[in-house]
Amino acid sequence: MIDKEKIPLWRDSRFLKIVFQVFVVLMLGLIVLTLGTNLINNFKRLGLNFGLFFLIDSDRTASFSISDSLIPYSSTDSYGRAILVGLLNSLRVMIGGIILSSIIGITVGLGRLSDNWLVRKIASIYVEILRNTPLLLQLFFWYFAVFLKFPKIYEPGNFWDLIFFSNQGIYLPRPLGSLQTFLVLGFIIFNSFLIGLVWNKRYKIIVTLEKKERLYKGILFGILTLISLTFIFGIDWQLPQYDSDINLIQGGLNLSPEFATLLLGLTIYTAAFIAESVRAGIQSVSKGQWEAAKALGLNSGLSMRLVIFPQALRVMIPPLTSEFLNLAKNSSLAVAIGYNDIYAVANTVSNQTGRAVEMLLVVMITYLIVNLIISTVMNRLNTIVRLQER
Template identity: 40%
Template sequence: MTKKPPATRPMRKRLSWQDPGVRSAVYQGVLLALVAWLAWFLASNTLANLSARNITTGFGFLRQEAGFAIGESPISYTSADTYGRAILVGLLNTVRVSLVCIVAATVFGTLLGIARLSRNWLVARLAGLYVEVMRNIPLLLQLFFWYAVITENMPGPRQALHWLPGVFMSNRGLKLPGLQGGGLDWMAAGLALALVLALLLAHWARRRPAAAGRRLPVGVVACALLIVLPLAGWLLSGASVALDMPHLRGFNFQGGITVSPEFAALGMGLIVYTSAFVAEVVRSGIQSVGKGQWEAAEALGLSRSRSLRLVVLPQALRVIVPPMTSQFLNVTKNSSLAVAIGYPDIVSVVNTTLNQTGQALEGIMIIMGAYLAVSLAIAAFMNWYNRRVALAER
C-alpha cells in the first residue's frame, strides 16, 4: 500500500516592485487618487465661490413656474408649467429633429455614395462636386442660408406656393394635411403592432430554411401588415378620424400640420451637410468589398443593381456601420446650433431658464447630461446592430 505524498501548501506570492502587475496597480491607484482629488478640488472651489456670492445651488428651480412660451412643442406646454417640463420639451425637440435628420441623411447620403461610383461620368462627377462643396462649408453658414431662403425669399401666406392639394409653402413654414379624431390612438396602436409583427416575421424568415428554393416574401407581407392593421384600428374606433386640411384664414393658415421655418431650416442644413459625410462612408464601404464579389454576382446572372443590393452592400455594412455611428452622433451634437436660428431645442430652452434663474452651473450640467444620454442611446443601438452584421468567428 503506497502512501500518498503530503499535500504541499501553495506558495504565497511576494509583492515586489519588479512585478509588472504590482507596478501597474500602484500607478493606477495613484492616477485614480489624483483624479478624485482634482474633482474634489474643483467641486469645493466652485461651491465656495458660489457661496461667497450668495448664489444658491441645486435643482429645486425645476419645480418653479417657467413663465415663458415655447414656439413648438411635441407635448402640451404652457407658460404656467414648470422649468422641468420646459426642459423636457426642449429635449424632445432635439430628439425629434435628430431622428428625422438621421433617417433622411442616411437615405440621401447612401444614394450619393452609390452615385459617386456610377459608371455614368456626369452622375459621378456631380455627386463628387456635391460632397466636396457641402462638407467644406461650415454648418452654421448653411443654417443661416436655409433660414434666409425660407423666411426672406418665400412668399407670404396669401401668395403661398401651392403644388399639391393641402400643401402650402410660405415664409410661415410648410403646411401639410393632418389627421384628427379619437381613432388616431387606435391607428397608432395598429401601426405599432404591425411594426413588431414585421420585425418578428423578418427574424423568423432568416432562420427558416427556404422551402423548395423559394424565400418568404417578407417585404410584401410587411407592407400588407402596415396597411391592414392601422386600417383595422380605424374601423374598430368607429372610423372617428377625419382629414384636417389647412386653409387660409386671415393672415395665416389654420388646421393641418405645420413645419415651422426654424425646423425646416435646421433639418435642411443638417441633412445636406451630414449626407455629404455619409456618402463618403458608403463609398469607402462599397470599395472595400473585393472586385471578385462583383464578378461572381455577375457570373450568376445578377444585374448591377441586384449585385449591389444583395451581394455587395450586405458585406460593406461591416465596414460602414462603425463610422456611420460617428455621423449619427455628430447629427445629434450639431443640432445644438439650432439656437442660432431660433429653434427651441434643449440648448435654447436651458439658456432662457438660466437667464431667468441664474442657475448657470446646473443648466450646463443639464445640457451635458441630455446630450450624453442621447448619444449613449444611439451608440448602444448602433453597437448592437454592428454585432448583428459582424462576421461570426468559428
Template identity: 60%
Template sequence: MTASEKIPFWRDTRILNLLGQIFVILVLVGILIFLGNNLIINFQRLRLNFGFEFIFDTRRPAGFNIGNSPIPYQPTDPVIIALLVGLINSLRVMISGIILAAILGIMVGLGRLSSNWLVRQIATVYVEIFRNTPLLLQLFFWYSAVFLKFPKIDNPLILFNSILLSNRGMAIPWPSGKLQTWLSLILLFINAILAFLVWRTRTQRRIQQGESGNRFLVILSGIGITSLLALMIGLDWQKPLLNIELGRIEQGLILSPEFASLLIGLTVYTAAFIAEVVRAGIQSVNQGQWEAAKALGLKPSLVMQLVIFPQALRVMIPPLTSEFLNLAKNSSLASATLYKDIFAVSYTVAEKTGRAVEMMLVVMSTYLIINLIISSGMNTFNHLVQLKER
C-alpha cells in the same frame, strides 16, 4: 533566478502598473476636488447657493414664452416644464434628423458609385458643397435666405397640390390620427415583418436550392398591394387647408420655419458625411467578392443586397455611430434658427434665475445621456451584424 526567489516589488511590472494606475486616479480625484472647492469658494464669495431645487419649485414660474411647444405650456409653469418642452423639441430634431440623414446619405453614397456619369457627378457636387461649408452658415442660409423669404401666409407656394410653403413654415399632408389610422399602422407593421420573412426565405431558396421564387413573389405582391392600400387610403391623409379669413393653415402637419430650417440643415449636412462613409464601406469590400457573386449569376441588385452591402455594413457602423452622435450634438446650434431646444431653454432659464452653473450641468448631462443611448444602440446593432466565429 530560481523559482523560489521573489522578484522585488520595484522590479515587478504588475505592481508598477498597478501603482501607476492608482497614481493617475489620485491625480484625477485631486483635480476634481480642487475644481469643486474652487467652485464652492466662488459661490460663497458671490453669496450664491448651489442647488437644483429651483427647477422643481412650483412657486417659481419659468417666466418666458416658448414657441413650437409640443405640449401645453404657459410662462406661469415651473422651470421643469420649460425644460421638458426643450427636451422634447431636441428629441424631435435628433430622431427625425438621424432617420432622414441616414436615408439621404445612403442614397447619395450609392450615387457616388453609380455607373451613370450624371448621377455620380451630382452626388459628388452635393458632398463637396455641404461637407466643406460650416454648418452654422448653412443653418443661417436655410432660415434667413430660404424660409423667411417664402411668400406670406395669404399667398403660399403650393407644391404637388398638397404642400404649402410660406414664411410661417411648411405644411405637409399628415394622417388624421383616428382609429382607422392606428389600425392601418398596425397592418403596415405586420406586413413589413411578413415581407421581410418571405423575402429572406425566397432569397435562401434561390441561393441554396436554385428555385425561381415566383410563388414568393405572388405573396410579396399581395403584401405590397394591401400595404399600398393601407398607406394611401387607410391612414386617412389630411391635406393642409389655407383659411384666408383667419390667416392660418389648418389640418396636416405644420412645421415652423425654425424647426424646418434646423431639420433640413442638419439632415443635408450630416448626409454628406454619411455618403462618404457608405462609399468607403462599399469600396472596402474585396473586388473578388464582386467577381464571385457575378460568377454565380446573381443580378447586380442581388450582388449589392446579399454580398456587398452586408459586408460593407460591418465597416460602416462605427463611423455611422460617430455621425449620428455629431448630429445629436450639432442640434445645439438650434439658436441659429431661433428654435427652442434644450440648450436654448436652459440658456434662458440661466439668464432668468442666475443659475448658470446648474443649467450648464443640466445641459451637459442631457446631451451625455442622449449620446450614450445612441452609442449603446449602435453598438448593439454592430454586435448583431458582426461575423460569429464558431
C-alpha cells in the same frame, strides 16, 4: 510533483494593473470632488446657492413662450417644463436627422459608384459642395433664402389642398389619435413583421435562384403596396385648411421655418459625409468578392445586397457613428436661427435666473447622455456585423 513558487504581489502584473486602475479612478474622483467643493464654496462666498431645485419650483414661472412644443406649455409653467420642451425639440431633430441623413447618405454613396455618368457626377457635386461649405452658412441659406421667402400667409402655396406652405411654416396632414388610426397602425406593424419573415425565410424556398428572386420580390412588393394603400387611405387624417377670413391655416401638422431649416440643413450636410463613408466602405471590399458574386450568377443588385454591402458595413459603421454624434452636437446651432432646442431654452433660463453654471451642466450632461446612447447602439450594431473568427 514540484510546487510552483508563488509570485509576490508586487511582481504580479495582473495585481499591478488593478492597483494602477484603482489609483487612476481615485485620482479622478479626487479631482472632481475638489472642483465641486471649490465651486460650492465660491457660490457661498458670493451669497449664491448651487442647485437645480429652482427648475421644479412652482412659484418661479418661466415667463417666456416657446413657439415649437411637442407637449402643452405656457409661460406660466416652471423652468423644468421649459427645459423638457427644449429637450424634446432637440430629440426630434436628432432622431429625424439621423434617419433621413442615413437614407440620403446611403443613396448618394451608391450613386457615387453608379455606372451611369450623370448620376455619378450629380452625387459627386452634391458631396463636394456640401462637405466644403460651413454648416452655419448652409443653415442661414435655407432659413433666409428659402423658407422665409415662401409665400405670405394670406397667399399660401399648396399641393392638391393637402400640403400648404408659407413663411410661417409647412402644414402637412396629421394622423388623429382615433381608434381607426390605431387599428391601421396595428395592421401596418403586423405586415412589417410579415415582410421581415418573408425576407429571412426566402432562402428556404425550394426553387431556382432566379425564380426565388422573382417570387420573394413579388411577395414583398405586394405587401408593401398593401401597407402603402392602407397608410394613405386607412388612417384617420386631419387635413390642414386655409381660412381666408382670418388669414390662418388651421389643422394638420405644422413644421415651423426654424425646425424645417434645422432638420433639412443637418440632414443634407451630414448625408454628404455619410455618402463618403458608404463609398469608402463599398470600395474596401476586395474585387474578388465582386467576381465571386458574378460567378454565382448574381446580378449587380443581388451582389450589392447579399455580398458587398454586408461586408462593407464593418468598415462603414465606425465613421457612421462619428457622423451621428456630430449631427447630435451640431443641432446646438439651432440657436443661430431661433429654434428653441435645449441649448436655446437653457440659455434663456440662465439669463433670467443667473444660474449659468447649473444650466451649462444641464446642457453638457444632456448632450453627453444622448451621445453615449448613440455610441452604445452603434457599438452594438458593430459587434453584430463584425467578422466572427473561430
